[in-house]
Amino acid sequence: MITIQNNEHERKILLLDSPFPLEESPDFPEYIFDAVFILNDSVDMTQNILNTINPVTSVKCCYKPFFVSRSLEGKMGEYADLIDGYFDDWNDVGALNKVEDIINRRSELKLTSIEDKIVSANQFFVRLFRFLIIRDHLKLDLELDNTSATGYVVPIINVFYKLGWYTLGELFVFIQSMLEKGYIRSTQFVNRIYLCPKCLHSHLLYIESCPKCGNSMIQSEEVIHHFRCANITPEHTYNFGGQLRCPKCHQMLHHIGVDYDRPATVFTCDSCGNSFLQAKMQAVCSNCHTTSDVKSLVPQNCNIYEITKEGVIAITSLNIGFSIYTEFYDNFLEFDRFVNRIRLLAEQKFTGRIAGDVLVGKIWILDATAATVANRAELLAQICKYFPNNKVSAANNITYINDIVTDYKGDQEQAILDFQILLSEAIRAAAYVLKPGEQICYTYMKLEGDGSNIDQFLNDLQFVTATPDDAVDYNPEAINPNATDDTSAPLRDDGTVDEFYHAPTAEELRVSNEVPLPEPKPQPEVPQQRKFNVLYILLAALTIVAIILAIFILLMK
Numbered sequence: 300m301i302t303i304q305n306n307e308h309e310r311k312i313l314l315l316d317s318p319f320p321l322e323e324s325p326d327f328p329e330y331i332f333d334a335v336f337i338l339n340d341s342v343d344m345t346q347n348i349l350n351t352i353n354p355v356t357s358v359k360c361c362y363k364p365f366f367v368s369r370s371l372e373g374k375m376g377e378y379a380d381l382i383d384g385y386f387d388d389w390n391d392v393g394a395l396n397k398v399e400d401i402i403n404r405r406s407e408l409k410l411t412s413i414e415d416k417i418v419s420a421n422q423f424f425v426r427l428f429r430f431l432i433i434r435d436h437l438k439l440d441l442e443l444d445n446t447s448a449t450g451y452v453v454p455i456i457n458v459f460y461k462l463g464w465y466t467l468g469e470l471f472v473f474i475q476s477m478l479e480k481g482y483i484r485s486t487q488f489v490n491r492i493y494l495c496p497k498c499l500h501s502h503l504l505y506i507e508s509c510p511k512c513g514n515s516m517i518q519s520e521e522v523i524h525h526f527r528c529a530n531i532t533p534e535h536t537y538n539f540g541g542q543l544r545c546p547k548c549h550q551m552l553h554h555i556g557v558d559y560d561r562p563a564t565v566f567t568c569d570s571c572g573n574s575f576l577q578a579k580m581q582a583v584c585s586n587c588h589t590t591s592d593v594k595s596l597v598p599q600n601c602n603i604y605e606i607t608k609e610g611v612i613a614i615t616s617l618n619i620g621f622s623i624y625t626e627f628y629d630n631f632l633e634f635d636r637f638v639n640r641i642r643l644l645a646e647q648k649f650t651g652r653i654a655g656d657v658l659v660g661k662i663w664i665l666d667a668t669a670a671t672v673a674n675r676a677e678l679l680a681q682i683c684k685y686f687p688n689n690k691v692s693a694a695n696n697i698t699y700i701n702d703i704v705t706d707y708k709g710d711q712e713q714a715i716l717d718f719q720i721l722l723s724e725a726i727r728a729a730a731y732v733l734k735p736g737e738q739i740c741y742t743y744m745k746l747e748g749d750g751s752n753i754d755q756f757l758n759d760l761q762f763v764t765a766t767p768d769d770a771v772d773y774n775p776e777a778i779n780p781n782a783t784d785d786t787s788a789p790l791r792d793d794g795t796v797d798e799f800y801h802a803p804t805a806e807e808l809r810v811s812n813e814v815p816l817p818e819p820k821p822q823p824e825v826p827q828q829r830k831f832n833v834l835y836i837l838l839a840a841l842t843i844v845a846i847i848l849a850i851f852i853l854l855m856k
């Protein structure tokens with residue numbers, strides 16, 4: 300059963316009692332209901348429905364008031380924080396008031412517009428935090444949960460971990476970035492735990508083993524120190540018919556602390572017989588099965604965090620440059636900061652403080668009419684990942700990569716060629732973002748001259764060239780290494796996403812596909828030059844071998 304009823308305040312209530320493909324259903328658009336009541340007495344069934352129909356990840360239900368049956372009160376576990384109340388009657392005063400409260404709070408925070416489909420973990424976190432802010436749920440309490448990956452969890456966040464909305468690494472990066480910005484703060488330290496260095500899970504088995512052979516069949520035994528003769532040997536050597544007698548001086552031992560003590564424990568390996576004072580501690584991860592030395596485990600502080608006032612403003616704001624796609628990448632710079640960086644590098648170069656060349660790679664996409672298209676979040680994310688050690692920016696329909704190449708191995712030309720090769724590879728790796736008829740291109744700019752032309756150089760950053768160094772056409776077989784979503788909303792220059800973008804329909808794509816493609820661009824000669832270099836090295840090596848042989852023959856004479 301799924302139906303819509305008006306409540307006494309003329310709000311439209313979506314009622315359902317079983318799973319329903321609400322997101323895909325054209326009969327229930329977002330605007331025809333204001334709140335959701337799930338009327339089912341089964342905890343499992345209600346949780347199952349909430350996995351897709353919930354106020355965080357569902358586009359149609361985003362931030363809307365959610366209620367479940369009265370009988371489920373206290374039974375919803377981790378899902379409890381997704382629920383605004385337990386009522387069987389949508390005209391119950393409590394339910395009526397709660398619906399109004401949430402709708403009003405949403406307007407106050409100006410979070411009334413429809414949210415996009417979530418395509419990245421960061422976008423998910425922003426969505427969840429907005430939901431929490433609307434509910435005035437600013438404190439993220441931790442609970443111990445033996446079914447969770449990290450042991451300590453914020454239940455509402457963990458629900459979505461289990462549903463696959465983010466990875467642990469993505470969560471840690473997001474929390475760190477929120478802390479650095481002052482959007483959340485720690486109100487209480489709970490514990491420091493240690494995680495598997497490979498998968499960041501906390502379910503570790505600790506194994507004491509022999510440092511020589513690694514076997515964990517080891518016995519521990521106390522060592523006895525006899526004061527009178529200074530003998531120090533394991534306890535069993537003192538065993539004399541149930542009493543303690545020194546194996547060296549044969550005196551009986553009576554009082555610990557007076558004639559002997561037990562200063563240490565020794566281990567003996569059952570497998571190799573090795574005796575040792577300190578066993579090797581290892582941790583076996585029950586999730587990824589990796590065995591790690593305990594020293595290499597990742598320490599993680601578990602804190603209770605609270606969303607700050609600044610956080611509330613930033614997270615609910617669409618325009619402060621809190622870029623939900625690019626926030627992940629440490630190497631992303633907003634364009635004005637990117638330009639400042641290039642200016643600074645130019646000053647350093649022209650005053651001789653840095654050697655080498657300052658390069659800026661530019662990547663852009665042309666549509667079938669050879670016009671540049673708006674920057675895409677997906678392309679930017681791909682480039683950030685491809686150039687982890689370079690600063691990356693996006694503006695003017697261009698994605699930028701800054702590189703400083705210094706005369707390594709005495710071959711500056713090769714260093715520049717290597718940057719070009721990387722750019723060529725990067726546009727190939729990113730080709731999956733193309734739509735039919737599109738082409739992805741790159742070129743690069745090299746800062747030259749004496750410093751008087753820096754303004755010209757910075758100005759030229761805005762433009763693309765008609766003759767890129769390399770270009771790749773749309774290929775329907777290009778593989779997207781990340782997501783399965785094919786809509787890619789354009790990015791504004793501040794890194795936020797254009798909400799009013801509408802993805803082209805199949806029909807539009809078909810039409811644009813019929814426009815003749817621009818002339819294919821020549822491929823760069825970069826890879827061939829690499830081959831020549833290898834040939835040179837081989838030739839040089841052969842020559843050296845010949846010379847050594849000649850000397851050897853001379854010496855033999």
Ligand SMILES: [Zn+2]
Nearest residue numbers: 525528545548
């Ligand atoms: Zn003794």
Ligand SMILES: [Zn+2]
Nearest residue numbers: 509512568571
């Ligand atoms: Zn051993």
Ligand SMILES: [Zn+2]
Nearest residue numbers: 495498584587
């Ligand atoms: Zn692991």
